Amino acid sequence: MNIKFDPACPIEIRGIVEPYLATFYPLISRCVDNFVVEFIPETSEFSEPFEAAILIRREYKTARLFVSSEYLVLDKKERKLAIAHELAHIITASLRTETRRVVEIWVPEETVEYVKGVFDNAEETLVDDLSKLMVECLTTKENLDTLYHTSEMAPIEHH
Numbered sequence: 001m002n003i004k005f006d007p008a009c010p011i012e013i014r015g016i017v018e019p020y021l022a023t024f025y026p027l028i029s030r031c032v033d034n035f036v037v038e039f040i041p042e043t044s045e046f047s048e049p050f051e052a053a054i055l056i057r058r059e060y061k062t063a064r065l066f067v068s069s070e071y072l073v074l075d076k077k078e079r080k081l082a083i084a085h086e087l088a089h090i091i092t093a094s095l096r097t098e099t100r101r102v103v104e105i106w107v108p109e110e111t112v113e114y115v116k117g118v119f120d121n122a123e124e125t126l127v128d129d130l131s132k133l134m135v136e137c138l139t140t141k142e143n144l145d146t147l148y149h150t151s152e153m154a155p156i157e158h159h
Contacts, residue, residue: 001029006038013039013067020083023138031090033061040068051078054086056093063090084131091130092123099123 003021005014017037021028028035051071055064065086074082099119107115 001025001033001035003035004037006036009037009039009067012072013037016071016079017065017067017083020080023080024084024087024134027134027138028063028087028090031058031061031093032056032063035062036064038064038066040066042069052082052086054089056090058090058093058097081131081135084134085127088127088130088134092127096123 005018014037021035021037049070050066050068051074052068053066055066057063065083071079071082096119100116103112103115103119
């Protein structure tokens with residue numbers, strides 16, 4: 001998997017995010033080939049402020065992680081969990097895409113938004129659980145040794 005940091009991404013963000021990407025590499029490297037990290041200094045133009053967000057294109061095996069200035073106010077534990085949460089979305093991306101297709105085709109128009117909301121809530125619950133599991137399982141030395149033994153990490157590129 002190829003991990004790149006956008007040239008506009010501050011060194012401080014790289015220094016914080018890169019170790020988490022290295023920790024979770026065995027998991028995400030199986031799902032995407034190209035991964036880019038971008039910094040969003042101001043989130044006011046978005047509907048809600050966010051610490052981190054992810055855009056996934058599973059059909060192209062790409063993901064783009066957006067980290068905002070809001071992320072910097074989190075403590076170390078919250079930062080790790082926020083990154084794990086966004087990366088867990090990679091795992092659920094296919095499920096989300098296919099669920100939305102089924103809803104669009106089979107659910108009556110007057111209830112589509114409600115059903116999408118139900119599935120979105122269920123996905124977020126699953127992602128929350130997965131991210132906590134990732135943090136617990138991928139941060140002990142013996143678990144990391146086992147995973148890294150089966151997954152060679154490519155170097156992270158800095159522009």
